[in-house]
Amino acid sequence: MADPSSYRPAPGTVPTSPGVYTFRDADDRVLYVGKAKNLRNRLANYFQDPAHLNPRIRTMVFAADHVQWTVVSSELEALNLEYTWIKKFAPRFNVMYRDDKTYPMLAVSVKEQYPRAFLYRGPRRKGVRYFGPYPKAWAIRETLESLTRVFPVRTCTTGVYRRHEQLGRPCLLGYIDRCSAPCVGRISPSQHMDLVDGFCSFLAGGTTEKVMRDVRREMEAAAENLDFERAASLRDQLTAMDSAMEKQAVVFSDSTDADVIAVAGDDLETAVQIFHVRGGRIRGQRGWVVETTDAGDATPALLADFLTQFYGQSAELADATESAVGGNSRAAASREVTLEPVPREILVPVTPEDADGLASWLTGLRGARVELRTPQRGDKRALMETATENAQQALRQHKLARVGDITARSSALEELREALWMDEPPLRIECTDISHIQGTDVVASLVVFEDGLPRKSDYRRYRIREAAGDGHSDDVASIAEVVRRRFQRYREDRSAVPAGDDAGDRLDGEVSVADVEKGAKRFAYPPQLFIVDGGRPQVEAAQAVLDELGVTDVTLVGIAKRLEELWVPGEEYPVIIARNSPALYLVQQIRDEAHRFAITFHRASRGKRMTRSVLDDVPGLGPKRRSQLVAAFGSVAKVREAGEDAVAALPGFGPKLAASVMAALGPATEPSTEPTTGPEPPTDS
Incomplete structure (x- = not known):
């Protein structure tokens, strides 16, 4: 460990400009990333009497070997660069906001011919729309059970779907009208996609009231026409929709679009809870538990770090999802009901550090004005108190559940050191x-x-x-x-x-963004x-x-x-x-x-070796063209027998590529180098 005084920058060498700084160990590993309006003032705080530093920062400055900084033109640029480097380097002494558990979500596979609705946990994937997260898995199952009475979309797995497609008869859900049974052709792909659009629109809150009004109007019309069986079915659909809506409490007016963030902590750890309110309803709840970075009231700094990381990642996920559905015109048409990653309003318990800069950055992510404020009274204040109570409960449960794991890991590492x-x-x-x-x-x-x-x-x-x-x-x-x-x-x-050229340059500390990125090994x-x-x-x-x-x-x-x-x-x-x-x-x-x-x-x-073909080595012949060849001729041997002219006649092939294929296959008298079926793979011991 190095004494902080041994690498403290010389007086007057640190600029007073805004920028981003990194503390690094002797192996040039990034230990901590921070930003500052005034680099000189901020770095001076780390080189005061170590007794006045909190334990985490004191450990960091003694573990570090040198400090570097990068000057930028504005506070907003410093905020962007800090977020990028925290994500890139994952520094050990930075607070990393990861969910305290994996919450279940309701997912819809919109890229499939017949999209499927299902419960899902884990990282987000392309071509899937997500709703939630929900606090409990049973809430998703009950929501699905209610909504499939109104929107009988497919919920079965691919294996079940294919099995009933081969059998020519639907599963139990198809017989009781809880599924439109696309597996046996009861509904066309476009009709099923209409159901999926209605299902997603209802969950996103975009057409909730309109759908319920239409069903109620249709029920009344059926009753007037004495079609009581149809009217009873529509009544059950209304009851199912009411049941689904009851699970998402109305808290504000329909125009309210906000995130409510609450914090609760002690000297060691801090819990963060966020309620997502969209269209006046709580659409989801998430929680994190992180180490407390500073003694005393460090909530403004913690909130600034949280807002930077959470909304930066949310915006990236939203961009990836939009790219995934961009080629699907129907999915693209329904994007107006997708939840925005950054809401119009963010409610916080206290004003975070550099609130104006954060608001500007969030406005850039959203593309419209974002307001950061602390509720003082009314329903929003009451919801803030509820979120705070949830954070306190989450912290209590985390301490009970995680203390054993932390103790065991620390004990294991110490025993290894001794052994x-x-x-x-x-x-x-x-x-x-x-x-x-x-x-x-x-x-x-x-x-x-x-x-x-x-x-x-x-x-x-x-x-x-x-x-x-x-x-x-x-x-x-x-x-x-x-x-x-x-x-x-x-x-x-x-x-x-x-x-740098010598130790003196390293102590001077200033580096460019390109140097830092180049050194990210x-x-x-x-x-x-x-x-x-x-x-x-x-x-x-x-x-x-x-x-x-x-x-x-x-x-x-x-x-x-x-x-x-x-x-x-x-x-x-x-x-x-x-x-x-x-x-x-x-x-x-x-x-x-x-x-x-x-x-x-x-x-x-x-597996790749056992399925390898001589066609894999043909230059300019990709997977799509290889599949096209096999589909057209049936096997590699038949491609060889067909000859160069037949290959050149295929769409997308020409004389040059056909010649390359035939040269790789060799003369027609040679046997095929590709077996029709490979041997059974041996079992790993």
Whole structure:
């Protein structure tokens, strides 16, 4: 750890302009990203007496090795750049707003011929419209049950749909009129899409009252015509719509479009809750729990960080969704009822830092004026109090649920430090594993854990080039090859990080945006602990590579499967850790994740090889044209028999491409190099 006074910028060298600054460790890893109206005043706060800093910031300044800053032209530009770098570098000491749990959503697959409505959890995907999130999964099921009485859209999975399509009869939902049964042709694609549009419009609140008025008018007309069966069915539809609407309480007028944000916290952690109000109704609720960054009342700073990250990500998701549905004219026509990612009004408990700059930035994201304000009385104040109570409850539940996990991870890292005689707990751990079947498709995985949790963005996959091939493999040499390639990459990335001409330039600290982006190398710093899946031979081979490359600041161990012992280079006997130890459990978890990642890559590689065709090597022949060839002639052998003129006559082909295809296939007397059916894939051990 470095003393902050050793890298404090010289007096007068920090400009008074607005800008963005980064604290970095000795490996040039970004630890913290911040913005400032006045860089000189803001950075001076970090170099005061450490006793006056809160514990988190004090730990950060001692973990850092130097500070850099980038001057920008305005506060708004600083806000944009700070958001971009927090997302890019994921700094350890910045508060990262991630959901405290995965909320379920109601999804509609609008890109399918017959779109499907279903419950969904997880990241958003292209070609799917989402409604929610809902607090409970049962709320989505009840909403679906109610609305499919009015809009009988498809809700079955693809497998169920295809099975009943082959059987020629609908499922139970089709018989009881809860599904329009597109699987047996009861409804055309355009008619089903009309139902889907009405379903989505109702959920989005765009035509709720209009739909209910139309159904009520039709019910009254049926009753006047003495069609009581039809009138009873429409009455049940109205009851179902009323039931669905009751789940989303009316809180304001129909024109209200706002997000209500509440905060509750203590000296260690802070809970943030947000209520999405659209069309006067609560359309969703989300929550986060993050570490408290400052002692005392730091709510304005926390709100500024939250607004930047949350609405920046929401706007990006909205852009991606719009791009996904842009080619679908019907979906594009219904976009006016889609919820805006940034509402007209954002209600906050206190005024955030740089409120004017945030409002300008949010206005740019929305494309229309956005107002930040604190409600003082009335219904909006009452809803703010409800949101605050939810935040308090979320914080209480989080502490009860998460304290065990945090304690276990900290205990595991400390036990590993003691067992392996390390100076500090291994905050970054990497592990590699080899996967193959009898020397074929030999691949390796590299997984990364930071602070005891997987960092999947840093995972890597390798194809073994030198130590395997032609049906043979050497696990020891394969481990050595992966270690060499990984740490050669470390040396290359480290040498690519811009550090100035000399130490004096580094202490001066000012860098351009391009320099920072150029230096964003994920492997420009080594792990504290590197694990190989294997025993003493694998460990010794990996250590020989590290010695050859001059890497001396990495602790290397191997975990053997037989007794789950840890092998250390140069030691005759392994390190034995208690079977019930959190440290051994963590090492096993990392090893199993490396094994899973390697197996997944191996299966994908093997499947691709077994389905490979000689057509794959034809230059200028893409997947679409290959499929066109096989569809036109039936097989590679028949393409060869058809001849060059027949291939050139296909749409999109010409004499040049046809000649390339025939040259790759060879003369007609040769047998086909592609089997009609491949062998059954062997099972992984």
